[in-house]
Amino acid sequence: MNILITGSSGQIGTNLGLALLGRGDQVLGLDKRVNAWTRKFPTEIVDLTTPWSGLPKAIAHFAPDIVVHLAAWAKVHQLVKEPAKSLENVQMAFWALELARALDKPIAFGSSREVYGDIHRHITDESMADFVVAESPYSASKIAGEAFFYAYARCYGLKTLVFRFSNVYGRYDNDLDRMERVIPLFVRKISRGEPITVFGREKMLDFTYVDDCISGVIAGLNALAADKVVNQTINLAYGQGQTLHDLVSLIELATGKTATVTWAPSQTGEVTRYVADIAKARKLLNYSPKTPLTRGMGEYVRWCRETQFIV
Template sequence: MESKTILVTGAAGFIGFHVSKQLLELGHSVIGLDNINDYYDVDLKYARLAELGIQRNQAEKELNLTLSNSFGERMQFIKMNLEDREALPSLFESNSIDIVCNLAAQAGVRYSLENPNAYADSNLIGFLNILECCRQNKIKRLVYASSSSVYGNSDEVPFKETANVDHPISLYAATKKANELMAHTYSHLYGFETIGLRFFTVYGPWGRPDMAMHLFTDAIINDRPIKVFNNGELSRDFTFIDDIVSGVIATLSETSDRSSLYKLYNIGNSKPVKLLDYIIAIEEALNKKAKKEMLPMQAGDVKQTYADVKALQNQYKYMPRTNVKEGVEAFVNWYNTYYN
């Protein structure tokens, strides 16, 4: 792909940071946007930005578009809420943006039980704001984050994009399903390409502290019991961050499928792992046994995830390469370095 200017929302987030870094290393220009909310430790978010050459004192300045950093003028950062109906259109109007990669969202299934309004603001109003800005500024392609959570507790595995996803079991999942419907409407009405990516349990270095990989590692190191829900009778299609990034970057390039402007793809490892086996991999990487607190199923959680990734493979030659043992070791190495 020739050099482009790409707006990456959620640039201080786990996936957004890694995607931004890879785009910069490929020679593209990135306009990173994030509101740096306090859903989890903001120090981790600022540390990610520092890896992109954006120092904390720069990142804390709202609407700052002129930054000096290690990637020169190819990396800009703006602290902004996605749902800001004045600032976001102004950002689009004042920059020549080729492609939008919308990875910003209020994440977390369990947190949606505690603070539903945060999901309406970011995932619904914010996403509509992105769609409107794309329409008004003639953006030709929008790649956005959906989630495997839209499949709910489906027993039909592996999960296929053609499956019925009308029965989400968390508000988070419902907002992601809504994003897909909204994108379909805008592709149909206004003729620009939308590509939704249903992420499957992403993990790896710089991962979110509220996710299982981080929680388990931290608890085991500090001799605390880990919470094992549904008595361990869960399986997840754990997908290493590098494999996710390769898929996202591919969809940001020129697409080979011209049959439809609206597209949805699963992006996962396509090799589900039992939760207890995942814990064993962490124990082996740490050389330390976990103390397990066996608990019932949590509200809003699902029993299994399993991605059928044939569509993404066929269109973009997507091929996940990292097994859980390698991925867990990479995370633990990063964790030990970052937390000293």
């Protein structure tokens, strides 16, 4: 298949693009930044918040069979501080949908467990999201993005899939200058013997190793392209909860260093409890995540050493 990925220079986009190439698909990336990790697939530099008229030439020429929309400002706390960026997320979803509509091709969306809000549930199935639970501007942007996907499916017959990801970690995630994500930040600081501040001792989250996430996305793309699973919303996560205390202990184990930790309350807008119900993904996509955090953290730290992110 010819697959167009927006946000292709980011963590999930890079992993997805390379995995799709690896199985023989053609990939065209679309991002506002060049890909810092790979030149194996081309990237069309486009700012997706900007209106366009007519299909960009490179995209028309590529003739995608399917679009995967991953472009976004992806950090919750950053969007609490700069809420206008959440509006950009909605614009990006809108223009990605317009792209798919112009192409008349199916489109998948990288949404988030943030659409469930902070509802302190252990299990959350796909029916439980509601706009009234929006916990942060980022959460609102994903709820709005999803709403546009559902509206485009109804009004224009667009075939869609919405994936709700949760704390995806692994390869191609270490550019702390661009975005301070917790796992790379803690891995770097703990490995250097620097102190860390952990917000929310009580937090329990569902950490998803990137290969599991990508296997679910690819199963979804296959099913969407074959018209087997269409207009569905699907949680893609590991399906088990870990506390931030567990996370820090596993980083200590993987790096061989002892962390110096200051515990602080959760920050505004943060979800403090989420464990995905992945029954629907198992049923519709035969999804079967294989990497517990214990193993995934070891893999990630190994990659951080290989890329000299840590010594």
